[in-house]
Amino acid sequence: MVVMYIDSVPNRNSPPAILLRESYRDGKTVRKRTIANITKWPQHVIDGLRLLLGGKTLVPAEELFSIEKSTPHGHVEAVIGTIKRLKLDTMISSKPCQERDLVIAMIAERLLYPCSKLATTRVWHSTTLAEELCVKDLNEDDLYEAMDWLVARQSRIEDKLAKQHLTEGSLVLYDISSSYYEGRVCPLIAFGHNRDGKKGKQIIVYGLLADSEGRPVAVDVYPGNTGDSTTIPDQVEKLRGRFGLSHVVLVGDRGMLTQTKIDIVKTYPGIGWISALRSKAIQELVERRYLQLSLFDQQDLAEISSPDYPGERLVACLNPFLKEERARKRLDLLEATEKKLEKISRKVAARTKKPLNKVDIGIKVGKVINQYKVGKHFKLKIKDGFLGWERKKELIEREASLDGIYVIRTSEPKERMPAEDTVRNYKSLAQVERAFRSLKGVDILIRPIRHRTSDRVKAHIFICMLAYYVEWHMRKALAPLLFDDEELEIDRKRRDPVSAAA
Numbered sequence: 295m296v297v298m299y300i301d302s303v304p305n306r307n308s309p310p311a312i313l314l315r316e317s318y319r320d321g322k323t324v325r326k327r328t329i330a331n332i333t334k335w336p337q338h339v340i341d342g343l344r345l346l347l348g349g350k351t352l353v354p355a356e357e358l359f360s361i362e363k364s365t366p367h368g369h370v371e372a373v374i375g376t377i378k379r380l381k382l383d384t385m386i387s388s389k390p391c392q393e394r395d396l397v398i399a400m401i402a403e404r405l406l407y408p409c410s411k412l413a414t415t416r417v418w419h420s421t422t423l424a425e426e427l428c429v430k431d432l433n434e435d436d437l438y439e440a441m442d443w444l445v446a447r448q449s450r451i452e453d454k455l456a457k458q459h460l461t462e463g464s465l466v467l468y469d470i471s472s473s474y475y476e477g478r479v480c481p482l483i484a485f486g487h488n489r490d491g492k493k494g495k496q497i498i499v500y501g502l503l504a505d506s507e508g509r510p511v512a513v514d515v516y517p518g519n520t521g522d523s524t525t526i527p528d529q530v531e532k533l534r535g536r537f538g539l540s541h542v543v544l545v546g547d548r549g550m551l552t553q554t555k556i557d558i559v560k561t562y563p564g565i566g567w568i569s570a571l572r573s574k575a576i577q578e579l580v581e582r583r584y585l586q587l588s589l590f591d592q593q594d595l596a597e598i599s600s601p602d603y604p605g606e607r608l609v610a611c612l613n614p615f616l617k618e619e620r621a622r623k624r625l626d627l628l629e630a631t632e633k634k635l636e637k638i639s640r641k642v643a644a645r646t647k648k649p650l651n652k653v654d655i656g657i658k659v660g661k662v663i664n665q666y667k668v669g670k671h672f673k674l675k676i677k678d679g680f681l682g683w684e685r686k687k688e689l690i691e692r693e694a695s696l697d698g699i700y701v702i703r704t705s706e707p708k709e710r711m712p713a714e715d716t717v718r719n720y721k722s723l724a725q726v727e728r729a730f731r732s733l734k735g736v737d738i739l740i741r742p743i744r745h746r747t748s749d750r751v752k753a754h755i756f757i758c759m760l761a762y763y764v765e766w767h768m769r770k771a772l773a774p775l776l777f778d779d780e781e782l783e784i785d786r787k788r789r790d791p792v793s794a795a796a
Contacts, residue, residue, distance in 0.1 A: 295319065298329070300344050309333070312340060367422040373402045374426060376768050382760065385454045386447070395427045396440035397757070402427075404761035408739035411437045441753035448756050449536065452512040455763075456537040463710075465506035465719055466542050468529055469726040470522045470550065472497040473734065473741040481748050484518035490734070490741065498743060500755050501525045503532070507783075508725025509766055513759040515752045526555040530562055540564045543706060545723055548572050560705075568720050571608075571701040573693075578602075580696065585610055587695065594792040597713045598701075609702040609713045615794040617698025624694070627666045628685065634662040635672075639681045649679030717791040732762055 296318045303311040314330040332340060345352060377383055377398060387394040402423055403414045412434045424430035460466065474495035475483045483496040490497075497518035504510050512532065516525060526546070533539050541564040544551070551559070551569035559567050571579075579585035579600060589596040590612040598608045638658050642650050655676050663669035671690050675682040702720045704711065711719070733740045740758040745751045773780050789795065 298347050300332070300340065300347065314343075365422050366420070369406060370402065370421050370423045370426060372768070373405050373764065374398070374423075376764055376771070377401065380764070380767055382764065385451055386444070392429075392432075392436070393440045393443040395429055396432065396437055397444050399423060399427045399429050400437065400440070400757050401761045401764060404738050404758060405765060408737075410744065411441075438750065441750050441757070444756065445749045445753040448752070451760075453536060455511045456539075459505045459509055459511055460533075460537060460539060460542065462539060463541050464539075464543070465545060465722065466533065467504045467506065467508065467545050467723055467726045468501060468526075468550065469547065469723060469730070470499060470501040470525060471730045471734075472499045472518065473743055475518075476742040476744045477746065479746050480743075480751055482515065482517050482751055486518040486520070498751060498755075499525075501529065502726055502729055502759065503529060504726050504729065506719070506722060508722070508729060510729060510759050510763050513755055515748075515755055522550050523552045523555045526550065527558055530559060530565055534562060534565065542566070543568060543704075543711075543719070545569075545719060547723060566705045568702065568704040568706070568716060570720065571703055573696065576696055576699060576701050577692070579608075579701070585699075585701070587699075590699075594790070595713060595717065597708075603703060606703050606705060607708065607713075607716070609704070609716050611700055611702070611717060611792045613698045613700075613792055613794065615698075616700075620697040621694060624668070624690070624697075627668045628671060628690075631662060631666045631668055631672070632683075634665075635659065635681070635683055638662065642679060642681050645679065651678050652676045655681055714791050718786060721791065729762055729766075732765060733758055737765060738762060 296316050298314065298316045301313045301315050303313060305311050310333075311331060312333045312335070313328050314332050315326050315328050317324060317326045319325070332343075342352060382401075383394060383398055386397055399418060400411070400414060403409070403418055406421065406423065407417050409417055414437065415432070415434050418424040419430065429436075472486065472489050474488060474490050474492040474497050477483075478496075480498070482498050486497050486499065488495060488497050499516040499518055499520045501514045501516070502510055503512040503514075514525065514528060514532075526544075529544070533542055533544070543566040544559065545568045548570040551567055556567060556569065559565055576585065579598070579602075580587065582600075584600040584602075585598055589598075589610065594612050594614075596610050598610050600608060638655070642655060659674060659676065659681065663672070671686050671693075672683050673686055702716055704716050706716070732738055738758050738761050740755065743751060743754060745754055769776065769778065779785075785795075
């Protein structure tokens with residue numbers, strides 16, 4: 295009887311030789327001979343042959359198994375893994391519970407496939423999310439109860455985030471935005487400055503507080519008719535009271551930190567601020583010769599002072615790229631306005647039998663002037679059956695002389711914050727604007743908002759903020775894969791703070 299088998303023969307310092315051999319009996323002697331040297335065969339082929347020689351029956355895997363369903367898991371693991379690595383789950387609740395699992399599921403779903411809460415309970419079954427978090431048997435009513443549970447814990451969660459990311463003397467970025475609302479019953483909705491451009495839609499306003507790198511820390515929701523600057527006292531009280539910070543530097547744009555609100559901030563010892571002057575205030579500095587344009591002959595940044603701003607530092611900057619861009623844009627708007635005015639003028643001239651009266655002409659002209667916002671640059675002459683205009687050249691030239699010039703104002707002394715760093719810190723507000731783009735864009739889809747109660751609207755926006763918190767950290771961790779500029783943060787701290795980035 296002949297038996298075939300695979301033998302492994304030691305080969306001193308080299309890998310063992312794999313031989314296909316057969317064994318047979320010659321009288322009372324057992325002999326063997328080598329049939330082939332299969333050392334270079336792939337390991338899986340050798341293993342298969344060994345099983346065959348051992349009497350096993352081999353069947354192709356595709357004939358034994360059929361894939362009935364394949365549930366995506368990788369992106370779920372990436373998001374949930376990030377949440378656990380950040381310990382966001384324990385920030386939400388130190389003890390595991392169904393509400394915490396549902397909140398984490400809603401945060402994850404905002405990043406995986408943002409949709410309504412009803413759709414969330416359907417979509418999370420298309421991945422392993424529901425199974426991973428043990429929420430597959432729950433419905434939208436459970437989500438709403440979890441949202442009510444979350445909004446009651448929002449302050450404590452924000453306190454934990456602030457403790458982790460804000461320190462004494464740190465920079466705090468603050469800006470405000472709005473989103474339109476679908477419906478008519480929420481107490482928070484009102485007509486206001488709709489940044490989404492949705493005409494006829496009522497809105498909800500929310501303010502985002504972030505650290506110096508743009509990492510979100512807290513969010514507040516306000517009625518849609520709330521002015522930007524009126525939210526500042528709430529933020530100062532939060533920083534001083536809830537977060538217990540005695541010294542921070544609040545950064546807000548010129549529409550946020552107005553003179554009135556700065557006067558309020560000044561009443562809080564230890565709270566510094568950085569903002570910017572409006573164009574009218576800059577014009578007054580030039581006219582009173584506190585800001586001389588000759589300062590920019592050899593430099594693009596100069597620190598000035600004015601008795602109108604006691605106890606403050608003013609940093610004037612000139613960006614040549616911005617100067618060219620504003621001049622081009624103004625010219626385009628003026629020409630576009632004149633083109634439409636010319637069209638109206640031809641219609642007025644054509645009405646000879648029944649001339650248009652000056653009221654009707656004024657209504658038509660008003661629509662054109664308001665469309666491009668350059669009415670202040672035109673001198674109009676309107677009479678029955680006549681329309682004439684001319685540019686206010688002196689006003690245009692005076693405005694053009696300030697193109698590219700902006701002035702940053704701050705309460706921080708030069709020892710703590712040099713002029714260059716003051717400008718850089720003000721420009722850090724772009725990090726909050728990036729957060730708003732992610733919140734409103736395809737990343738998270740904070741809008742449209744449909745919840746009927748104030749608490750659930752607040753919970754929805756807070757969930758979106760926490761989702762961006764996770765996204766922010768994921769972007770940092772995956773920067774090499776996303777082709778992000780990994781040296782951008784370092785470059786921002788050392789390059790010219792005024793001129794355009796190369």
